[in-house]
Amino acid sequence: MNFEHDVVPENFAQPLQRFYDYLINEKGLSERTKANYQQQLTTIALQLSESGLTCWQDIDAAWVRQVASKAKREGLKASSIATRLSSLRSFLDYLIVIGLLQANPAKGVSAPKKQRPLPKNLDVDEMGILLEVQGDDPLAIRDRAMMELMYGGGLRLAELVAIDAKQVHLSHGKMDQGEIRVIGKGNKERKVPVSGYAKEWLERWLHIRPSLAAEGEPALFVSQRGNRISHRNVQKRMAEWGIKQGVSSHISPHKLRHSFATHLLESSGNLRAVQELLGHENISTTQIYTSLDFQHLAQVYDKAHPRAKKIKSSDD
Structure with a gap:
């Protein structure tokens, strides 16, 4: 039973069903993969129809960006937004193949960049x-x-x-x-x-x-x-x-390398020297360690800078 026809307007639902059949019968993908596509595309179809669009041909790059923006407002991680846009991109490519679209408006829309995890280090x-x-x-x-x-x-x-x-x-x-x-x-x-x-x-x-x-x-x-x-x-x-x-x-070789970079930057403040010693081609790669060092620098500032000291109350 196809539950989408109960919730998604027919003009959106029919091309979606053809796409799901294509994934199973021609691409040979699993039911689980189909279900993942179905989950993402149902959400997008409902959002577009609620915004006044009547069919997939109405969608343009601005609407695709709205799909990504709404997902971000709802708190989805960058990786989840990328998955949603990838599902939409694949579906719109299929619509081009079957002649329902001339171009894919999702091609030029990228997901928010994943936040690069800060490297862990030992003190x-x-x-x-x-x-x-x-x-x-x-x-x-x-x-x-x-x-x-x-x-x-x-x-x-x-x-x-x-x-x-x-x-x-x-x-x-x-x-x-x-x-x-x-x-x-x-x-x-x-x-x-x-x-x-x-x-x-x-x-x-x-x-x-x-x-x-x-x-x-x-x-x-x-x-x-x-x-x-x-x-x-x-x-x-x-x-x-x-x-x-x-x-x-947990101790790992990467953790020792990250500790070297963090401790050296804390003591010297010389980002260029740390870049050379780490063998980074671009200084932007090394700059991630400035994020690690910020809390340490903030504590030093709070203790040492004359304008950072807490003002005593007149009642003290």
């Missing part, structure tokens, strides 16, 4: 707890060297795994800075500075690496089997260290 204290990995176990030394390097240099997981031992150049002086040549996205090379704890633990790992690495293995970080460590192994080991060290949030 400085949590990072300190995570990195207090001690002991002489070779795998523990390797893991701390990996974590110190990711947090100290803001490396991507793929970059860390891809490093060969010959790309590491450490100076001999205790206070001197070393560097690693990293191949990032787009096969672009950049130099990552290595100093402090990252340098110290990398030196410790390089000292014992020959006892684990297979003969001729070029990788800086190797597994117990002596071959280049895998992405999955790195993720698994870092998650395990988070639990072992008592850190409340």
Whole structure:
């Protein structure tokens, strides 16, 4: 039984039914997919008919934008609005195929952009707890060297795994800075500075690496089997260290990279330098960290700026 004919005006309902039959019989889509289209297009048809339109041929780009605007006012997420517009776009394409429309007015109307989720990071204290990995176990030394390097240099997981031992150049002086040549996205090379704890633990790992690495293995970080460590192994080991060290949030390589960016921006305020160190081609990618940093900056402002201090009441 087709419930749409009970609620949608006939001029809207007939082309819709032909479209649903087409989805099942010619496109071979499932009943579930058909039901999803039906839900979206019924809502749109009712909205248009209630606004005074009499058939699908009356719709133009302005009406399509109204469909999107109404969905936004109703509180739909950007992804749900995109789904609604995609359903309408597909249906109107079908109307062109069967000769009921000349052009698709929904083609030039885009859904609101999805809000990019802010990257998660650890605070400085949590990072300190995570990195207090001690002991002489070779795998523990390797893991701390990996974590110190990711947090100290803001490396991507793929970059860390891809490093060969010959790309590491450490100076001999205790206070001197070393560097690693990293191949990032787009096969672009950049130099990552290595100093402090990252340098110290990398030196410790390089000292014992020959006892684990297979003969001729070029990788800086190797597994117990002596071959280049895998992405999955790195993720698994870092998650395990988070639990072992008592850190409340889940630990991942991405979280260490995000923590590097956030903490560096908090302390320096130099967005351009953070962009270079992260290997971002466009500074707009790096600017997401300014959103993370805003709350911290607001707290500093409230405490330090003379015009931000609370005015005392005359009754005090």
